[in-house]
Amino acid sequence: MAKRKSLDLIVLLMISVFVITASAAVYYSLGMTSTITTAANDVYFVKGPDNETAGVNIFNDNKSATLTLLKAYPNMTMTYDDPIRVRNNGSVPHNVRLRPVSLSGNATYFVFINFTLQAPTKASLNYTAPGGSWNEPSTTDFVQLAAGQEYAIVVQTMANATATSGQIATIEIAVDNEQT
Amino acid sequence: MFKLATELLPEFFLFLGIDFFVGLSLLTCVMGHFRRAVPYLYQAAAVFGYVNLWMSRQLLSTFGEYMRFSYCLLYLALALANIVGINVYLAVVKKMWTLGKVFACSVTFPTTLIFAFFFSLYEGEPFYVLTASFLFGAIVLGVGAAFMVMARGR
Numbered sequence: 001m002a003k004r005k006s007l008d009l010i011v012l013l014m015i016s017v018f019v020i021t022a023s024a025a026v027y028y029s030l031g032m033t034s035t036i037t038t039a040a041n042d043v044y045f046v047k048g049p050d051n052e053t054a055g056v057n058i059f060n061d062n063k064s065a066t067l068t069l070l071k072a073y074p075n076m077t078m079t080y081d082d083p084i085r086v087r088n089n090g091s092v093p094h095n096v097r098l099r100p101v102s103l104s105g106n107a108t109y110f111v112f113i114n115f116t117l118q119a120p121t122k123a124s125l126n127y128t129a130p131g132g133s134w135n136e137p138s139t140t141d142f143v144q145l146a147a148g149q150e151y152a153i154v155v156q157t158m159a160n161a162t163a164t165s166g167q168i169a170t171i172e173i174a175v176d177n178e179q180t
Numbered sequence: 181m182f183k184l185a186t187e188l189l190p191e192f193f194l195f196l197g198i199d200f201f202v203g204l205s206l207l208t209c210v211m212g213h214f215r216r217a218v219p220y221l222y223q224a225a226a227v228f229g230y231v232n233l234w235m236s237r238q239l240l241s242t243f244g245e246y247m248r249f250s251y252c253l254l255y256l257a258l259a260l261a262n263i264v265g266i267n268v269y270l271a272v273v274k275k276m277w278t279l280g281k282v283f284a285c286s287v288t289f290p291t292t293l294i295f296a297f298f299f300s301l302y303e304g305e306p307f308y309v310l311t312a313s314f315l316f317g318a319i320v321l322g323v324g325a326a327f328m329v330m331a332r333g334r
Contacts, residue, residue, distance in 0.1 A: 009209050012219055016202045019226045023233055027195045030237045 042090030043145065043177045047083075048152050054083030072110060072157035072169075080155040086117060086175055087150035095142035095178040098125045105169030108132040111158040115173060119143040119151045125173055129160075142178055188302050190249035191236050193256040196298060198229040200259035200291060204266065207287065213274060222262070229255055249302075260295060263288050284321065292318040 044062035055069025065084055072078060088094045098117060107129035116124040123140035145151060159167075205222035208214045232255060236248060267288045271280025296314040 005209070005212065008216065008219065009206070012205055012209050012223055015223050016206060016226070019198060019223070019230050020202060023195055023198045023230050026230070026233045026237055027189070027191055030189055030191055030233075030240070 041177075042092075042179075043086060043088050043094050043096060043175070045175075046085045046087045046150055048081075048085045050080050050083045054080045054155065056084050058084075067155065070155060070157060072113065072159040072163070074159045074163050075161045076158065078157045082152040083155060085150040085152050086145065088145035088147055091147050092179065093147055094145045096123070096145055097140045097142045097176045097178075098123050099139040099174045099176050100125055100127075100136055101172040101174050103127065103134055103136060103169070103171050105171075106167060107134045107169075109160050109163040109167040110169055111160055112156070113169060113171060114154075114156040115171075116154045116156070117143065117151055117175075118154055119145060127171060139176075142176075188298065190245060190252045190302075191233055192298065193249075193252040194229055194233050194236065196295070197252075197256035197259040198226045198233070200256070200263060201226040201229060203287075204259070204262060208266065213270065213276070213279075225259075225262075256295065260291060263291055289318060289322045292321060 041061075041063060045058050045065045046062065047056050047058060053069065054067045056065060056067050058065045067080075067083055070078075070080065070083075086096060096117070096119075098115060110127075110129045112129065113127045114124060116122055117140075121143040123143045125137045125140065127137060128135040201222050205219045205226065208222060209219035232251070236243065236252075267280060267283050270276050270283055292314065296318050299314060
């Protein structure tokens with residue numbers, strides 16, 4: 001009788017270990033499961049009033065833009081007040097930040113090139129070129145875009161006093177979006 | 181809004197229920213006051229819970245969170261009901277009062293508290309009322325068991 005009970009206990013223990021281990025594994029994999037659905041983007045670029053001066057071209061369903069006519073003059077700050085805007089077309093606030101992606105061009109001809117998102121809390125990427133080499137900024141903090149609002153990205157440039165005409169700097173930045 | 185990775189899934193209640201059934205199966209086997217088939221029945225209930233968990237994972241996108249929560253909670257409630265049932269069976273049907281009290285203090289009360297604790301972690305305002313009632317039930321059970329043990333000791 002005691003032997004049968006021991007045998008039962010061993011069998012039950014083995015089944016128990018199997019069931020609990022398998023359940024834990026399934027629960028763990030369940031925690032790793034996520035369903036992702038594609039959706040239209042709420043945050044995108046729109047042209048500002050100064051878009052023609054700055055040569056703004058928006059494409060890829062308003063998710064990419066180029067500004068090809070920006071000028072930097074020697075010893076003079078050139079400000080483009082409202083060439084392009086970031087719009088939050090959704091019904092909830094979104095957080096965005098500016099992130100530097102790539103930079104090329106001879107730094108000796110430039111003093112600075114700044115991009116500032118004019119949200120209630122400003123986010124700026126300031127590229128400076130002291131001593132002939134670029135000082136690349138770090139990614140900004142997230143700032144909030146209210147629902148249904150759009151904010152300008154102000155661009156400021158200045159070339160070195162000795163800069164010759166026709167020198168080019170190419171900067172790529174990204175606007176990262178985080179839903180609140 | 182970003183959510184914590186430690187947030188409980190509804191299936192956690194299923195997992196907890198499986199553990200309760202497994203524990204019950206081993207306890208009923210060790211105690212020896214039950215028919216031989218009883219521990220195996222509880223083991224079968226645990227396996228059923230595992231199948232349920234697996235189905236839940238496979239049909240995650242089909243079932244809504246409310247439905248998942250409902251059947252997981254139902255399963256856990258069944259496990260708890262069985263624990264209480266065993267307790268009552270020992271104390272009332274078998275008239276083993278001491279064993280019933282020990283079972284209440286060492287199994288029924290802790291499992292109810294564990295259930296109430298994890299239930300309270302699950303988000304949502306309507307659950308606060310239920311959690312409060314479960315906690316209240318667990319405390320009454322614990323205090324009652326303590327008084328019974330004390331009275332017996334005098």
